[in-house]
Every structure is written in C-alpha cells, then in structure tokens.
Amino acid sequence: DQQVKQNSPSLSVQEGRISILNCDYTNSMFDYFLWYKKYPAEGPTFLISISSIKDKNEDGRFTVFLNKSAKHLSLHIVPSQPGDSAVYFCAAGGTSYGKLTFGQGTILTVHP
C-alpha cells in the first residue's frame, strides 16, 4: 500500500521551459512534504519542503504547490536547466510518524 505515489516515471522538457513534477498521497495525517533530487550513484539530496499550513513555497527556480483537498503536490522548476536532469522523489511525513514516506521517483531529462 503505497501512500505516496509519483505516477509519471519520466518527464522530458526543453531547456528554459517549465518542468512540472507531480505527487499524490493518500494519508491525510501527513503534514509536511519534501522533494529530493538524486543523481546516479549518489544519495538523494534535499531540495525544498512545504508544511501543510501553506499551499506554496518558493526557493529560487523551485516552487512547491500543495493542494490538501486533492492530496496532491507538485514541483515546478522554472526555467529548467540541463543540470536539473535527475530523479526527483517526493516524500511525506507527519509530526507523529517519525519517518518519511517516499514516492518511487520521476526521471527528469532537460534537453539543451
């Protein structure tokens, strides 16, 4: 029973365009959400997070949107750059859980 799902295994975009990565969750007890980026042969690195009391958080080119009623979050990257090519994982946690639950990742490829 996967409580966090990323239904798009891959996404391909042109350099300079917007990349939108999506994530759905089922557990309404989750109250914060994170995005991680992973390059081959490396561990995931933290990118951006959002608490459930917000619906948007922005950090430079990266913006995370949270739609609690739809149990959906998305990561927008504008403008996309070739160096953004990586696997992106969304993760969710709850203040009473003591762990993060991850999705299966989306492979983003940004073409020059």
Next chain:
Amino acid sequence: DTAVSQTPKYLVTQMGNDKSIKCEQNLGHDTMYWYKQDSKKFLKIMFSYNNKELIINETVPNRFSPKSPDKAHLNLHINSLELGDSAVYFCASSQSSWGLNTEAFFGQGTRLTVV
C-alpha cells in the same frame, strides 16, 4: 568532508553469506535511518534509531540487524543473504525524528548484489 558516509559503495556476495554495511554521520544529528530502494525504485524505510535507540522497525526480516554503537554510527548487518536482498541501501540522518526537523541527509548508497 562527507556528511553521511556509508561503506562499501558496492557489495557483491553469494547467497547464504553474512555481510555488513557501515554508516557514519558527522552532522551531530540525533536520528539515523536505513532505507532500501527496491526494484520498483521506491525508497522504503527499514529502521530508525534515535540516540542509539531503535524507534522504527518496519517489518524487516530478522536476518537484518541494525547496530548503533553511538549516535554518529548506524551499521546494518545481514545474515544468510538471499537473492531478494539485492537492492540499493541508503543510510540517512536527520536532526530529529519528529516534526519539521525530519529533513533527512542521505549517504551515497550501497548497491548490494547477491548471486
């Protein structure tokens, strides 16, 4: 100056062997984790330790035994390795295990192949 380091990076071994993966963090974090990335690419938590105490054990076979000699180290020992244990294992740490401080820092992973 790696924050979370795990060794070895690659491990190839035969079925039935016993092996260990070591993990160390120099971030001063209280909580450490082992995650397994399975064939479907999900990152699934196996264990979590907070200040050397086991706080999460996610229905992992008892052939897997974590050991935390101090809060900077969390090692994973696996007995009687099986083909299905082949995966990438990630160690991670976070400032705490609760609330918004659960942002986890990951090691580079250990690719375990059982033949």
